[in-house]
Amino acid sequence: MARTTPQTHGEILAAAARRFAATGYRGTSLQDIATEVGCSKAAVLYHFAHKEAILTELMAPAIEVLRSLDSRIAGQPEPAAAQQVAAEGFVDLAVRFRSEIALLRGEYPELLQQPGFAHIQQISERLIDALAGRSERASDRITALVLLAGIAETCGQFADVSDRELGDALLALLRRALQPPTR
Amino acid sequence: MARTTPQTHGEILAAAARRFAATGYRGTSLQDIATEVGCSKAAVLYHFAHKEAILTELMAPAIEVLRSLDSRIAGQPEPAAAQQVAAEGFVDLAVRFRSEIALLRGEYPELLQQPGFAHIQQISERLIDALAGRSERASDRITALVLLAGIAETCGQFADVSDRELGDALLALLRRALQPPTR
DNA sequence: CACTAATCTGACCGATCGGTCAGCCTCTGA
DNA sequence: TCAGAGGCTGACCGATCGGTCAGATTAGTG
Incomplete structure (x- = not known):
């Protein structure tokens, strides 16, 4: 379901920071970040053009x-x-x-x-x-x-x-x- | 074809050292090593149980x-x-x-x-x-x-x-x- | 109500990964 | 001469990766 508030962008950033710190950039998949945020991998790639x-x-x-x-x-x-x-x-x-x-x-x-x-x-x-x-x-x-x-x-x-x-x-x-x- | 001398083990080690130094352990695939040696990936895994x-x-x-x-x-x-x-x-x-x-x-x-x-x-x-x-x-x-x-x-x-x-x-x-x- | 734009999903894609497997060579020794 | 072992190959496997896409849902606007 779509989020009621469009703050997902920031949540993705925060989740990515945690995952990158824990397992490194290459050691973190887009799915890892999506799971931590509680959204789909496609949602992550909606807010960011690519992983980099x-x-x-x-x-x-x-x-x-x-x-x-x-x-x-x-x-x-x-x-x-x-x-x-x-x-x-x-x-x-x-x-x-x-x-x-x-x-x-x-x-x-x-x-x-x-x-x-x-x-x-x-x-x-x-x-x-x-x-x-x-x-x-x-x-x-x-x-x-x-x-x-x-x-x-x-x-x-x-x-x-x-x-x-x-x-x-x-x-x-x-x-x-x-x-x-x-x- | 089979190598005339069974020195492939050492060649794989040397090639792996060069590739690991150039692109890191995770950044080097078994295929990279095999290509550098001039053999198949399967040959690498014949001489070593696994990448590690x-x-x-x-x-x-x-x-x-x-x-x-x-x-x-x-x-x-x-x-x-x-x-x-x-x-x-x-x-x-x-x-x-x-x-x-x-x-x-x-x-x-x-x-x-x-x-x-x-x-x-x-x-x-x-x-x-x-x-x-x-x-x-x-x-x-x-x-x-x-x-x-x-x-x-x-x-x-x-x-x-x-x-x-x-x-x-x-x-x-x-x-x-x-x-x-x-x- | 209708329409639009933003947000998000699930299914899917091609590429690459480490690793397995059946079988083919070549060499050696009885 | 031939059996067997060591060395090696190509084809293949399941998993995972980053990324795409069509469409569903939602909120806002006239």
Whole structure:
């Protein structure tokens, strides 16, 4: 039967977020989402053109913040300043959107190649470059990549930690781990 | 036609390693592997009981080393010593088996729940505990988990870096990032 | 009332997946 | 020479996937 109120769109989004977080994007079928909402799979595809569109809409706010961080970093001519902006901005992003980031669950490589996410990869590279203090040394780039990937991969697991505490811990970790760019 | 030499088993393993590294475990079908080898899908399933058996055999050496590291850590009564053993052992493991670790590519959660890998999760938890200096503080556990996940997730991407250089960089990162357990 | 547009359903589609099976080669040893 | 074992193939299976489609139901509007 048709819903009395047309709020199904939002319910689908919420259900998809729960399922993606539990079993990943690829591990969640449209039928899973439909079952959780209590509607048919066809209803899900009535509200969203395809499966990827659900993910795109879920990630939109986080991507918008990531974009603005990217341009803020680009505006820093000094490597040390860019590094600090990148560290603080990324930690803030990871903490605020940890549930959104978590639901990607290691499926970045495939998902980032889809048309809607092509630019994310370039932003990530610039973020790593800034975190590495714009250094070309292998050890600096390894450090930056390990920290970025580690935070992205784990931030969703600390649901029981407050934003404040998680952010402080991550920022302190970055400060300890990142070499000052000039030395 | 039948192969003149029965070396197909090894060829399948090598092909599977390449495909898993390129597109992940779930992203690789038995047909993909068969095509790369140049045999039929049925031939793959003649040499391996099921798809998971290929992965199990590929990971066996790394898992064996991980196990021995786990027991070495367990034999350290002092948190500081356990932390050092865990850091050095894990870096050595990540560097030596980086290609094997890489081919899991973020599919840990699902794969570790399969029967053949059940104990890996417990070992991981003990490893994190040791890296965190056996501390209960949230910040220590966050640090340990971020570093562990970051290294596991990225070590396969540094194919152009020598074992020595990668190991030194990772170990230096761990030393900088890990708080001394007593303070 | 009639008409329209939005919402939703069940049935269906083609593709792909991991896995099974009967049987065909080829080699080896008695 | 021939039986048997190891190695392998093509055809096939049931399940599941994302996605399509015609039509039913509902709510709003004149």
